[in-house]
Amino acid sequence: MNLAELQKKLIAAARADAPGDHVPYAFEKRITALLASRAAADKWTLWTRGLWRAAVPCVAIAVMFGAWAFLAQASAPSSGDLSQDFENTLLASVDQSDQAQ
């Protein structure tokens, strides 16, 4: 079998078989509707993206305040006993009113 000739024939067959160019009914309407729905979805995407972007500075601020609170606690005079410190803090207002009297 002459393979080169067969290949040539098959290419000629493909050339002779031009594809159809028919378009499904209302295809352009479908594309327009898709674009419109995508635009609506985009608003939500923008909102979500905004929230995610806002989350980063929020976390940064929380970490900063956490660090500040930790360092302030470390430098403040403490008895070293958490329960004692808690009680002192809780009763600070009572102590202050006693001193005022």
Place this chain on the structure above:
Amino acid sequence: MERTEAELISAVLKGDAASFEPLVLKYSPRVFATARRYARRESEIEDIAQEVWLKAFDKLKSFRGEAPFEHWLMRMAVRTCYDFLRGHQRNRELSFTDLSEPEDDWLERFVAAPESASENADAAKLLVERVLEKLSPQARLVITLLEIEDRSVKEIAGITGWSVPLVKVRAFRARAEMRKIVGKMAKDKYL
């Protein structure tokens, strides 16, 4: 009064998505014809055409108007078809044992007298479709553009974004790949 293409494109870029519709209406036949070169099922063809138009809408800002809109769009269509081929590399096992009767008959006619086997026969079209399906995506793209659509190497380079020497190398490899597949078809039939 009917708006020109440039006016429509400019309106779309200003946010009037409805102005895109006349462009879709005008060029969809060409987009569908291109998609039908690479996909067989109508659902796949519609998916490709839809993707082409969505990409065209998203990338319209990159259209500078130096070349006709149609050329820009067709480049996008061919690239989308190529992506489709790469994503759907099915049925590429090199076996031709399931040829239909008309395909068998056409091959036998060709072996007996090559000139008697008409390239216009449906069986020949089915056979070439089988052969093309077994090509790698790259080879299929090159064979389609170069041999079937009769485009120049320079045109193919423009469409695919490959350099001219690269197109030549890929064309050489694609022809060799097709020859191998045709050879396998002959072997399966007669050995």
